[in-house]
Amino acid sequence: QVGKMDVVVINRGEREGVIVGNVFAVYKRGQQTKDRITNEIVRLPEEEAGMLMVFRTFEKVSFGLVLEAGKPLATLDVVRKP
Numbered sequence: 001q002v003g004k005m006d007v008v009v010i011n012r013g014e015r016e017g018v019i020v021g022n023v024f025a026v027y028k029r030g031q032q033t034k035d036r037i038t039n040e041i042v043r044l045p046e047e048e049a050g051m052l053m054v055f056r057t058f059e060k061v062s063f064g065l066v067l068e069a070g071k072p073l074a075t076l077d078v079v080r081k082p
Contacts, residue, residue, distance in 0.1 A: 002066060002073040008052060010062045010079055018054055018062045025082040026050040026066075026073055049073055051082065
């Protein structure tokens, strides 16, 4: 698990336009649950879980520092512009 002030690796880099100083929001994937009316499995929406700032970039990968973490972050969480 990842928390505040931890360093993370992002699978996007200079090739995708990521530069030092970019700030991204971290989103936790929504859980799956059963719809009580239709009995179908549905995925809940993603939840914002934190913020990170990129401090080092390479062609295909970047390093970021977690600035805020409202929930525990984990591998395969999604990062997007806030």
